[in-house]
Amino acid sequence: MPAAHCVSSLDGVILQADQAFLDLLKRRESDVIGASFRDITDPRDLQRSVDMLAMLEDGAAPLRFQKRYLRPDGTTIAANLLVTRFSDPDRLIATLFWRDNGRKLPPARLWAAALSIRHVHDMRVRLFGTDLSTDPIGSLLIGIYLAEAEGRSIGIDEIAAYATIAPSTAQRWVKVLQQRGIIEEDGDPTFDLLLTRSGLERVETMLATVYNAPDAAAMLA
Numbered sequence: 001m002p003a004a005h006c007v008s009s010l011d012g013v014i015l016q017a018d019q020a021f022l023d024l025l026k027r028r029e030s031d032v033i034g035a036s037f038r039d040i041t042d043p044r045d046l047q048r049s050v051d052m053l054a055m056l057e058d059g060a061a062p063l064r065f066q067k068r069y070l071r072p073d074g075t076t077i078a079a080n081l082l083v084t085r086f087s088d089p090d091r092l093i094a095t096l097f098w099r100d101n102g103r104k105l106p107p108a109r110l111w112a113a114a115l116s117i118r119h120v121h122d123m124r125v126r127l128f129g130t131d132l133s134t135d136p137i138g139s140l141l142i143g144i145y146l147a148e149a150e151g152r153s154i155g156i157d158e159i160a161a162y163a164t165i166a167p168s169t170a171q172r173w174v175k176v177l178q179q180r181g182i183i184e185e186d187g188d189p190t191f192d193l194l195l196t197r198s199g200l201e202r203v204e205t206m207l208a209t210v211y212n213a214p215d216a217a218a219m220l221a
Helices: 019-025 043-054 108-128 136-149 156-163 167-179 197-211 216-220
Strands: 003-008 014-017 063-070 076-086 091-098
Touching (some): 043 063, 108 136
Antiparallel strands (some): 063 076
8 A cells, every 4th residue: 555654843853754655656765764845855846745734733633734745766755644743752653655656636625525525524523423324425536546546455344334324235336326427437346436427526626615614603794
């Protein structure tokens, strides 16, 4: 699965990195450990990275954003990041998701909107229980979209657990979505469910609506 992790100091010096992070950058460990994030960030995304990291507070929810990394051959690769700040000692912990092949990563705002919907779903289950929290179609679409956005494969069992429905029920809904041209019919749904181009465009249109919805506090002011 294309996911990686690294640990850095508050000023962005990389202290630890796993092999997946080294693979992402196509660099050796000796070239990465001790380097600043400024050395490996595309200059076009550098100021945004600085601004985002300045917003991090100890113990707060992770920041989500997207940026491009520099590789030694001069090419760049985009990755979505979740960055959390911890204290004692002060550290920044980053989890990265990317895609080397296939479609480009979605804009970070759409990814964040999908994560927000997932968070609301999880909270609904906690507050009201599974039997009052089923939204099979919405959960299937968001779960598959997030898996694609984060470069993961997702199959029937995993998406059923996420949607809090039985695998047999998930299979029936997947079949309906395939018939409607929203989920790909090729491949093995046991391991890899994918949105069609039409399905992807519709889900991202929905997410853009969520992201751009008026702020409730502003509407009441």
